[in-house]
Amino acid sequence: MGEPKHQDSPISARDRILDAAEIVFADDGFSGAGMKAIALRAEVAQGLLHYHFTNKEGLYAAVIERRSGIINADRLDRLERVDPSAPDAVQQILRALMEPPLGPKGGGRAYARILAGLTVGDARDAELVRLHYDATAARFIDALRRALPGATQADISWGYNLAIGTLVAAVSNSGRSERLGGLDRADTSRRDVLTTLVTYVEGGIRALTSEHPKSP
Structure with missing residues (x-):
């Protein structure tokens, strides 16, 4: 149907498609997202989407693979620097996560909305979570078990998954917490959100494992 608006290399066009697809999938969900809408947002010919990703399922999987890869590489790099014997090891692990x-x-x-859908989605979404998140999750669960030696695998697994649900809600940043708390959303920094999350999740995990919060 015509040439792409931008005569870029395939690599830059591919990245632009993934950026556009992430937003369209977030706004419209998998079922509502259309390849035409993604192509228009990326400013490329629709045929280029099929060239790189075959179909919508392939494009959706590529969006998850790219973003999860970026996030999990950063997570694991941070986790490698955590001392599991430190008094604040649980806090360090949760911050890395x-x-x-x-x-x-x-x-x-945008990606928070996609991730929220993945966590409650169908068999396709469950498989994408397994492929792109389970290995990293296992590393963090193992680190938490070493930091909380009295905890069971089941307790830590529950704590980890509840932590992810809490994280997704925080990243979506709807402003509801600030509104209900009578706070100015503009005054809430990312660091404030992170500290609140870590404090809340650490307390929950320690409660699940019959541990009591300890000061670092």
Whole structure:
């Protein structure tokens, strides 16, 4: 149907398609997102989407693969620097888990909406979570078990998954918490959100494992 508006290399066009698809999938969901709308937003010919990703399922999977890869690489890099024997090891592990999605590489509210859909989605979404998140999750669960030696695998697994749900709600940043708390959303920094998340999730995990919060 005509040439792409931008005569870029395939790599830059591919990235532009993924950026556009992330937003369209976030706004319209998988079912509502259309390849034409994604192509228009990316300013490329629709045929280029099929060239790079075959179909909508392939494009959706590529969006998840790219963003999860960026986030999880940052998470694991941070986790490697955590001392599991430190008094504040649980806090350090949770910060390593939660800070990357809150940062500029995390995809912001758009990817938070996609991730929220993944966590409650169908068999396709469950498989994408397994492929792109389970290995990293296992590393963090193992780190938490070493930091909380009395905890069971089941307790830590529950705590981890509840932490992810809390994180998704925070990254979506709807402003409801500030509104209900009578706060100015503009005055709430990413660092404030991270500290609140870590404090809340650490307390929950320690309660699940019959541990009591300890000061670092």
